[in-house]
Amino acid sequence: MNKNDEINNLKMNYHFSEELKRNLDLKSHPVAIKFILHKKDIPKNIKKINQKIRHCEMVQNASQGDEFYSTCNEQLCKGGSAALGLEKPPKNVTTGEFYHDLGRFKSVGSAKRTMDEIPKMDLNSYAILYSPLEKADFTPDIIVIIANPKQIMLSSQAIVYNLGGKLESSFAGIQSVCADAVAGPFINKTPNVTLGCNGSRKFGKIKDEELVMGLNGENIDSIITALNSMES
Template sequence: MCESNGYDFIASKLKENLDLKKSPVAIKFVLREKDIPEGIPKVDEALRHCELVQKASKGDVFYATVEEQKCKGGAAALGLMDAPEKIKTGEFYYELGRFSGLGSAKKTMESIPKVDPIMYALLYAPLDKATFDPDVIVLIVNPAQAMKLSQALVYTMGGRVEVDFAGIQSICADAVAGPFTRRQPNITLGCSGSRGYADIKEDEVIVGLTGENIGCVVNALENMS
């Protein structure tokens, strides 16, 4: 098992080895209100999950319940609520022109990773300020940095990095719900929502890592360098 040396140290090594411009973001799922750590405030505005990740990458620490999640499709993928019917059936994305028919829209929505059971909130923090053990760590990177992370993921055990995305519900489902439920990292190319509302740049991709193996990733990056 790889040992963690503290999240501030891990964050500094990720920034150093990858030349990151944005802080990695620690995310933790909270099942009950009483499990919110003391001293972490509720976010003071309603934003989309992708916007909340960007907010945390700039230094803010907070938690958000379903009431503070502006995108209900994302909130549903994250286990904070049941999916609205038009999102569950794919009708919402079909009407946006993302699919040729309801069948392909429904098939895609059925395959998108979702968290169950219903959660109370998500904690967000830049990794170097995290006072909790993150379930998922999200990095907003360029393709070259994603390549280095991919190399780090196979450094010890070998194999291949398998990615799973559909260009829909990217930072919520692909980068957080997927790694949380499957216990596997994922790389995703963003979606219209995250690029339109959360300022994900054209040359940026998103990586979701599982919290329990982040020490191994850092060790691999150190050895590779």
């Protein structure tokens, strides 16, 4: 990507971010996420995060203004890292034993049935870029917003504004910010709303009154247009 592309991306993303915040009255930044397949493709202006934390914490940090990238080595939650295609999932996660041992399921079988349906990216990425949308000079694969129910309602109305229909959300209260809000929308090319999970609310500081929504980066301009049309 050349310098002109970076400048154009930055201008567009700044505009998209400002419009989302204005129309939805968001209190935090929309978060731009991009998957990087090869180390050489990491933008030189973006530094690696200097701590080992969970993906949901990284999204929260980016929503507060931080910009960075992470490899699997900086991802503390290996289930989330695996859902995002950075590494293979731990065996006790795929078997359901991990969540059964946490007391989330009555049996290992019920845990495994849920884990079988959790979205998992088969991308084998080297890294993930995290940035406030307004700072991103790249085209995001996914845009995550942390919002209250009314703001999610308005976003949903904007998504169906042009073609109609209804949104279908998929969640189980597990791996919400990683699998539900990022991996699922990336794989299915459709937005998704998730209620959060114990980990994202405890470590990612998702508030009791907040939901999380994952949007496809390539469709954000139509959502902005719809929000502006709905406003007029």
